Amino acid sequence: MSTHRVKIYAGFERLWHWLQALFIITLMITGFEIHGSYTLFGYENAVRIHNIVAWAFIVLIVFAIFWHVTTSAWRQYMPTGERSIITQGRYYAFGIFKGDEHPYRKTELSKLNPLQKMTYLGFKILIVPVMVSTGLLYVFYNSWESSWPGGLAWVAIIHAFGAFFLVIFLIVHVYMTSTGETPLSNVSAMVTGYEDIEDAPEEEPATV
Amino acid sequence: MTSRGRSTQRVLILLALVAAVLFVVAAGAVGQTETVAQEEEPVLISEQPVPESAERSEPTADHSKFEVLQGPFATGPDLTTACLSCHTEAAKQVQGTTHWTWDNHYGEGVGKTTQINNFCIGIQSNEPRCTSCHTGYGWTDNSYDFTVEENVDCVSCHDTTGTYKKFPTAAGHPAYEPTDFGGNTWNPPDLAMIAQNVGKTSNETCGACHFNGGGGAGVKHGDLNPDLLTASKDLDVHMSADGAGMVCSDCHEGNNHQINGSSVYMSPSDDSGVDLPLDDGDQATCQSCHGTQPMDSDKLNEHTDKVACQTCHIPTLARGETYTKTWWDWSTAGEFAPDGAKITTKDENGNVDYTTIKGNFEWDRDFVPDYVWFNGIVDVTIAGDPVVLNDNGVMELNAYSGSYDDEHSRIYPVKAFRGIQPIDEGNNTVALPHLFGKDDAAYWKSFDWNTAIAAGMTVAGSPYESNTSVPYSGEVGWMETVFYEPATHMVAPSGDAVECQSCHSRDGVLASLGGFYLPGRDGGALDWLMWGLVALTLIVVIVHGVMRVVGSNRRSS
Numbered sequence: 001m002s003t004h005r006v007k008i009y010a011g012f013e014r015l016w017h018w019l020q021a022l023f024i025i026t027l028m029i030t031g032f033e034i035h036g037s038y039t040l041f042g043y044e045n046a047v048r049i050h051n052i053v054a055w056a057f058i059v060l061i062v063f064a065i066f067w068h069v070t071t072s073a074w075r076q077y078m079p080t081g082e083r084s085i086i087t088q089g090r091y092y093a094f095g096i097f098k099g100d101e102h103p104y105r106k107t108e109l110s111k112l113n114p115l116q117k118m119t120y121l122g123f124k125i126l127i128v129p130v131m132v133s134t135g136l137l138y139v140f141y142n143s144w145e146s147s148w149p150g151g152l153a154w155v156a157i158i159h160a161f162g163a164f165f166l167v168i169f170l171i172v173h174v175y176m177t178s179t180g181e182t183p184l185s186n187v188s189a190m191v192t193g194y195e196d197i198e199d200a201p202e203e204e205p206a207t208v
Numbered sequence: 209m210t211s212r213g214r215s216t217q218r219v220l221i222l223l224a225l226v227a228a229v230l231f232v233v234a235a236g237a238v239g240q241t242e243t244v245a246q247e248e249e250p251v252l253i254s255e256q257p258v259p260e261s262a263e264r265s266e267p268t269a270d271h272s273k274f275e276v277l278q279g280p281f282a283t284g285p286d287l288t289t290a291c292l293s294c295h296t297e298a299a300k301q302v303q304g305t306t307h308w309t310w311d312n313h314y315g316e317g318v319g320k321t322t323q324i325n326n327f328c329i330g331i332q333s334n335e336p337r338c339t340s341c342h343t344g345y346g347w348t349d350n351s352y353d354f355t356v357e358e359n360v361d362c363v364s365c366h367d368t369t370g371t372y373k374k375f376p377t378a379a380g381h382p383a384y385e386p387t388d389f390g391g392n393t394w395n396p397p398d399l400a401m402i403a404q405n406v407g408k409t410s411n412e413t414c415g416a417c418h419f420n421g422g423g424g425a426g427v428k429h430g431d432l433n434p435d436l437l438t439a440s441k442d443l444d445v446h447m448s449a450d451g452a453g454m455v456c457s458d459c460h461e462g463n464n465h466q467i468n469g470s471s472v473y474m475s476p477s478d479d480s481g482v483d484l485p486l487d488d489g490d491q492a493t494c495q496s497c498h499g500t501q502p503m504d505s506d507k508l509n510e511h512t513d514k515v516a517c518q519t520c521h522i523p524t525l526a527r528g529e530t531y532t533k534t535w536w537d538w539s540t541a542g543e544f545a546p547d548g549a550k551i552t553t554k555d556e557n558g559n560v561d562y563t564t565i566k567g568n569f570e571w572d573r574d575f576v577p578d579y580v581w582f583n584g585i586v587d588v589t590i591a592g593d594p595v596v597l598n599d600n601g602v603m604e605l606n607a608y609s610g611s612y613d614d615e616h617s618r619i620y621p622v623k624a625f626r627g628i629q630p631i632d633e634g635n636n637t638v639a640l641p642h643l644f645g646k647d648d649a650a651y652w653k654s655f656d657w658n659t660a661i662a663a664g665m666t667v668a669g670s671p672y673e674s675n676t677s678v679p680y681s682g683e684v685g686w687m688e689t690v691f692y693e694p695a696t697h698m699v700a701p702s703g704d705a706v707e708c709q710s711c712h713s714r715d716g717v718l719a720s721l722g723g724f725y726l727p728g729r730d731g732g733a734l735d736w737l738m739w740g741l742v743a744l745t746l747i748v749v750i751v752h753g754v755m756r757v758v759g760s761n762r763r764s765s
Contacts, residue, residue, distance in 0.1 A: 036714045036728040037735070043709035043728055047507070092752075097759035138727075142510040149613055153725035160731055164738040168745045175749040179756075 003196040008111050008189050013073070016064050017190055023057040024166060026050075035160050054135055061128065076112050077121040084114040096179065106197055123169065127162055134159040272404035279400025284345045284381055285358040287399045291406075292357060299357035301465040307343045307365075309354065312472045319472065322590045322669070324605055324638050326536060326627040326689045327422045330591055333642040333664045336379040341417040348379045350667050363399070364416070368407040372397045373416070376423075377644070411437055411447065414456040426530035430577070430623040431697040435528030443528050444698050451701075459492045468492040474694055476516045476582045476610070476618040494518070494699075514724075516618035519579060520705045522695050525623055526573040531559050535570035536627035539686045542567075542655045565652045567628075576717055577621035577695050581610035586692075591640035591668035592678035595631050595687055602626070603638075605691045612724035619721065622692040629689055630657055632665070634681020640664040657684045 009017070030050040033040050041049065068074040079085075087103050092115070095103070104113045112120065137144070137155045145152055180186035181196065189195035271277055276294070281287040292299055302308050310320035310331070320338075324330050331338040332350060339347040345359045346352070353359075361380055363372050375383045375394055383394040419425060419434045426433030439448040446454045460469045469492030478493035481500040494517040501509040511520075526532045543564055545551050550564035559571040587607040597603050610617035630639045642663035643651045651660035662680050669676040711718045712728030719729065 034712075034728060035735075036712070036730075036732055039709065039713070042707065043712045044707065047708070097755050099760065099763050142513065146615075150725065152727075153730065156725060156727060156731050161738070164742065167742050171742070171745050171749055175753065178753070 003198050005194050006108055006197045007193050008106070008108065008195045008197075009193045010071070010073075011193065012063075012067050014190055014193055016060065016067070019060055020057070020064075023053050023060065024170070026053045027057065028163060028167060028170075031160075031163050035163070051139065054139075058132060061132070076110070077117050077124065079117055079121065080114045085118055088113050088115040092179070106195070108197075119169075127165060127169070131159065131162045131166070134162070267407060271406050274404075277400065277403040279403065281399035281403065283384065284361055284363075284399070287403055288345075288358045288360055288362055290403065291362045295362075298362065298465065299360040302343060302360045303354060303357070304464075305466050306470065307465075307467070308360065310342070312470065318588055318590065323472075324589045324591055324593075324640060326605060326625060326629050326691045327428060327533075328643060329538075329629055330640040330664065330668065332591070332640060332668045333666075334644040337377050337644040339379045340374050340376050341421075342380045345380045363402050363406060365409050365413050366406040367402050367413055368405050368410065369402055370412055372399075372402050409455075409457050411455050414460075418456075422533060426526060426532045428533070428625075429693055429697075430525030430532040430575075431522065431693075431695045433526065433528065433530040433532065435530050436697070439528070439698075441701060442704065443700075445701050446699060447697075459496070461492075472588070472606075473584065473586060474696070475584050476620045477512070477616070494521075513615075514612065514617075514619060516582070516620045518694075518696050518699070519619050519621050521699050521702070522577070522621055522697075523700055523704055523706045523710075524574045525577050525621075525695055525698070526575070527698060527700070528573070531557065531571040531573045532623065533569055534572045534575075534623075534625060535568070536566070536625075536629075537568040538566070538630060539628045540567040541565060541651075564655075578624040578692075579619050579621055579718055579721055580608045580692065581612065581614070581617045581721070581723070582608045582620035582622075582694075583610040583614050583617040585609035589638055591638055591665060592632075592635075593638045595636045595638060597687070601688065603687050603689045605638075605689050608692055619718070621695040623695060625691045625693060627689055627691075628686050630661060631685045631687050632661065632679075632681050632683065633685030634683035635679060636685075637678070639680070639684070640668040640678070642667075658682060 027050060030041065030046040030053070032038065033046040034043065034050060040046065084104070091100060091103050102113070104110075106113075134155050138152070138159055141152050141155065177186040177190075178184075180189075185195060274294070276290045279287075281290070288299070306312055306319060312319035321331060328334065328338065335350075335352070336348050343361050343364055345361055347359075361374070364374060364380075373382060373394065374380055375387060376389055382399075383396050385396055387394050415432075415434060415437060418429070418432050419436065420427070421432070422428030426435075436444055436447050439451070441448045441451040445451040446459075447456075457467075460467050462468050475493055478495035479500065481495050482498075483496040498517070500512060503509050540562070541564065543551055543562075551562060552560060552564070553562045555561040555571065557571065559569070561569050561571075585608075587604075587609065589603075589605045595603055608620070608622070610620075630641055631637065632639045639661045641651050641657060641660040642649055643660065645653065647663075648654055649659045649663035651657060654660065661684060662682070665678040665680040668678045706717075709728065710716050711726065714729060714732065716729060718726060725731065
């Protein structure tokens with residue numbers, strides 16, 4: 001089967017992805033120190049780094065929203081129906097061990113498989129907004145806590161809860177990069193922007 | 209290159225620029241906030257220069273030129289009579305202050321006069337010993353007349369020679385003839401010379417009592433002891449010569465002999481901030497000079513709604529040479545050597561840890577205080593009050609009020625002085641023993657708690673003036689107690705303030721202070737579950753990966 005080299009990820013998309021990765025990992029490392037899980041930078045430095053990176057992340061999110069809207073890239077994340085998600089799930093649970101083909105081909109117009117669409121949409125419309133809003137409430141708690149005594153505990157616990165899900169996301173996400181054509185082809189695509197994609201299947205030769 | 213490629217390149221360059229700007233801003237913010245941790249000049253709202261000691265105002269009278277002060281003076285009251293011949297209202301003023309009445313609830317008889325602590329327990333029946341720190345003469349028992357003007361001791365506060373010393377057991381009088389006490393001979397001071405050299409109060413005059421509370425250097429207070437007379441800047445930024453060079457009365461100022469600042473009823477916060485004359489009547493707070501938002505960091509300033517200045521800026525108590533007493537077990541008193549002699553033993557640091565007359569002691573220095581919620585309201589204990597034990601089985605003799613939800617409360621550092629002291633077991637009430645005296649009922653004479661408590665209770669009670677006695681069952685018991693001494697002196701340089709993680713950590717100094725969510729300390733209850741999910745994810749991913757490799761090997765073979 002022949003392939004052709006296609007640009008999958010735009011420049012901004014890659015920059016956004018890797019900055020986001022850097023920010024989230026930094027926020028994780030400092031965040032869990034603030035949570036009390038370990039001592040690394042010292043609490044004061046951890047808070048300082050966490051706050052600065054969080055603000056940088058918010059700036060990045062604003063750029064990313066602008067990019068998604070203006071390029072219509074948001075369409076990539078539109079759900080494709082229950083059946084397709086089950087098909088993709090079944091592939092990861094069974095087919096992948098037997099060397100089956102990926103059920104959905106990556107194309108320039110549809111670069112995310114149904115499970116990715118669902119996961120990333122959840123990340124964008126649930127996890128990130130929850131983390132940003134609880135994070136802002138956490139930073140500015142002095143201005144509202146008098147009207148909601150004890151509210152900080154909820155804000156902090158939800159924020160930490162989200163952080164644990166991000167750790168889980170990160171583990172699975174990094175692992176899943178290895179499920180491309182070759183173990184490094186997905187990572188390489190996110191670095192270079194290009195990936196070798198199968199040509200659209202030609203007509204099957206008639207069987208005898 | 210195609211036009212599409214060029215435009216992508218332009219976008220990339222633009223975005224790289226944006227990212228660069230973002231990082232520069234972030235780095236700048238890091239650099240800016242880092243200065244908070246560095247030591248810097250104290251932030252005073254007033255830009256007026258702090259006067260050097262030499263620039264303090266000079267008196268307009270030379271007291272050595274006054275005929276009435278030429279002496280000789282036989283007694284302290286004789287000297288006071290001479291003072292009052294010019295300062296006609298001074299004694300009346302002093303008699304209206306807690307330095308004279310030892311009564312913090314004016315007219316209610318609650319204060320040093322009647323309050324129970326766990327040092328020498330109570331003043332009543334023990335006056336001549338305790339009142340050696342009274343700004344007066346002759347308070348020997350509960351019949352003391354608080355209106356006699358010549359009994360006001362002017363020179364205990366206004367001596368500038370350093371030679372005036374009140375004898376430890378003479379009810380506020382100095383020695384009038386050479387007298388032995390505690391292995392030393394106390395010679396009578398030259399009252400005429402002292403009178404001719406009177407002046408302003410000093411760290412030495414205030415410290416004569418306040419540095420030696422409890423009967424010796426630093427015994428009672430962890431933040432007030434004679435180390436302050438020669439303080440380094442590390443020990444006390446305000447009182448050290450190389451710090452602000454301040455004296456007690458710079459903060460504890462006042463008019464008409466009424467001094468600001470009370471250790472019994474104190475302010476954990478001061479929302480009125482920097483004080484102008486005739487402002488809020490409380491010019492001894494940190495905020496009186498530093499304002500309510502004195503720090504460079506907004507986040508630190510935001511802490512002031514719940515944390516007192518002292519909590520961060522007094523990292524440890526008794527940071528100098530002098531130890532402070534932390535434990536006193538009266539129940540072990542009364543042991544004698546085989547030859548019948550009284551016993552005195554010392555610990556490895558040279559501090560007395562047992563005496564026959566007082567029982568066991570423990571001492572400490574440079575230690576982290578206890579922290580409590582405090583709104584300025586203290587519930588004191590007097591003789592005859594019911595024994596009320598807290599959850600730890602300890603009676604708080606001066607329970608501090610306060611909680612997170614109370615806007616007037618702050619987290620406040622205290623020296624929690626603990627000990628074991630007698631109770632009236634039959635009535636389950638707080639006992640006041642008669643310790644000091646030449647009579648047979650005094651514990652230090654008889655070593656019989658029963659007669660000592662019986663004698664103490666007959667003159668104990670409140671209000672002091674009405675001589676009500678307190679019932680006593682005749683049965684002696686013991687209880688563990690704690691008495692809180694607020695920490696507010698020995699403020700460290702800003703660079704030595706406690707680190708954030710001292711409180712913001714799982715087992716930090718606020719580990720046991722409840723009622724609120726503290727980041728870094730709390731919120732870890734379900735962490736085991738969440739880390740478990742993380743571990744499970746890792747396992748699933750590893751197993752999945754191994755199965756893929758196995759599957760692919762099988763296919764290729």
